[in-house]
Amino acid sequence: MIDEAAAKLTGEPIVIADISDLTGVPGFDPSPMPSGARAAAAYVNDNGGVGGRPIKITSCDSKTDPGASAACAQQAVAQNSLAVIGLDNFSGTGGDALFESNDIVTLNAPNQPTLIQSPNSFAIGPGGIGEFYGLGHHLGTTAQVKRVSLLMQDSPVGHTYAEQLTEAATAAGVETVNPVFFNPQITDFSAPVARATSTDPQAVFTLVNGSQIPLVWNLLQQQGIRSEQIYIHSVAMDATVFEAAGSVAVGANVVSEFTNPDDLSDPDVRIYREAMDKYGFGDISRTALASWGFANVMFLAETARTIGADKVDAATLHEYLTTTLGPGSTTTIPTFLGSPVGAAPPEHPGIHRPGISILRWDGTNFVTVEDFFSAPQLRPGRP
Template identity: 25%
Template sequence: MTERRMRRVRHAVVPLVATSALLSGCGVLPGGSGDSQGPVVVMTWAPVDTKATNMPGMIAMAQAFERYVNDNGGLGGRKLKVLTCNERNDSVAVAKCVQQAADAHAVAVVGSYSEQGRSFTTALESNDIPYIGGYGITQDEFLSPLSYPVNGGVPALLAGSGAQLAAACKKVAFVRPDTITGDQFPNFLNHGLKSMGHNPARDLRAQDDATEYTGVAEQAVGDNKASNCVSAVLGDHTSTFFDSLRRLGDKPPKVRLSSVIGSVQQSLVNATGGANSPLENALVTDWYPPASDPKWAEMKSVIDKYAFSDDRIDVADPGVQTTWIAYSVFAKVLRAMDKNTKVTATTVEKAFDHTTALSTGGLTPDLGWTDTDLLNLPDHSRLGDAKVTYQVVRNGQLVQQTGGFVDVTRTLQEATGAL
């Protein structure tokens, strides 16, 4: 890491004020990647066609946003150029994505997903490229000084899920990936349970690329009492686990099901029967409001106009939603930069370091990445948004269980040893 990164010299904080429309009132932004009239180059990566979790919708959303911005005057007259890369759930592949971004003089990596956190954060830091609005699946995203999260990542989801489960379940069985990333999950879930005076969950490891989960499903169900809950967080393969659970006997299991957004979402409920889905009454923790919330109207209109026939995009996909928020934030921060400042990776980083009270129109709490915004949690020093939403499947629809955002800051502080 460079001395400049280690010192993290900061300047006066300049609050950003949200505008009612994403592209209204844009000033000219000279400079950037290439010459002063060249495009502002960024990259979005995600895994596609792998045996584990895949996020093609994030790449598709980035491409739709590029068309949207450029069809509406660009970034102050400058075109936005979005490079995309399949990181293949592979440390070597994601390092090649970083090199591609560096060779193209990208000013940021925006709205991306990778479980290879150590590989890509090290490579980004070596090339001084900021990482804006990552999905939040790895701890490294909350450690790198060049990372600017737009949500609380998996730690916030799991901490919130534990508290949500504690109010509904006598006992909890927790099925999670048998991976380095998955090894971090029980700590956050159990601290969420503990925050409500509940006992820890039974920790059940499972392969995140298995084709069936009969054995672990049998363990999870246990004595199959309606007062107990089974929570599964296996990414794309959560649906495979729930299918194995459903097939255990002649009758549906009595246990209540639970998960976090990304492992369960509206498309899975629809695919498994809607109102007759075994996920009916399931508890789900999310970062954002449900897809049915009017706050998503602008994103939906952009998808309708610029990606109507792109079946990679699901408006209820949290990856798609995260990419939309990340690009919206990126555009707002660039608009607030001084018009005489050349847009480079370094100046983008500096602008984000000075950003506070940035509105996302209620899709998240106001965001910021100044010293006063970040919670400075041990091993998660870049985490600033520790709020989640509680949802439940009712009549085949994911709906809000409780109003507004739930703050899990104290639970995360306890889970990371900050208290």
């Protein structure tokens, strides 16, 4: 069914290349992102495509490996891709410069310093920098806690995230931030959890995934941390995992980059959930990465329509986004399942949508605790 609509359209296909680390990180499965993108492409194609042009999604596994990432980038260029989407943590080693030289914008998750600083980056999710500056701000202002502990992977990304969260939390009034780093390969979290809880924190952030979630959260609760005091990043947001975790997950908080997938009063969410069910991806619809993949394609499809089906290609898309969202611009572009994109803050030219929200798992559904907001550190400058 997912390819039937495209087959009925006679226009030249619009290729969108998903490059994601589908393998290489224990307990981490980003496959919902390309799956969400395919569902959105099918939805767009079922509704006439972009002026009769079907959207085609290609998927390449960058394998959390610089060489594989570079090979995927070369493939995306050879396919004359309109844009690159996905979650590729090594695109800076060979892909990003290649995309820029070929006028191909990247919507890759902006977790690398190179993407955060890149004028060729137009990600519609704010990535780690949005989440961790945002969460730090939330903890100090909305939650009004004074002591926070961080359970972070001992990796360059983990240390960067800890610095960002600490900076924002301290600026927002948090008095003590206790970062605890762990080897991503461990299976026994007793020691890092003990260090994290030794400072009597009022909130604990956990950079863990999949099967690690119930294990770590159970240990935290054994040490007196209530589920309402636990926070986790959006990539780990997965209703199926939370349901399997049982009572230890009830009340835990998630940093979200997209609209609550259980808020069926939102028309975007209704379209999204119905499309995911129709095209065979209903079981992953309540994950952050599926929302992101779907939103990527919807954003690009709508932008392509604005440019014009007969004019849109990588070069015209690059020109449109660069001009419309240039420094100091007050123009915004709607984002499906998210707050609008706009001009980037001067210090972070690759961050065009800094908005995040805080959700809470109630055992059955995600409930919105705080709707979209942006940390002061990421708000765009205005003329």
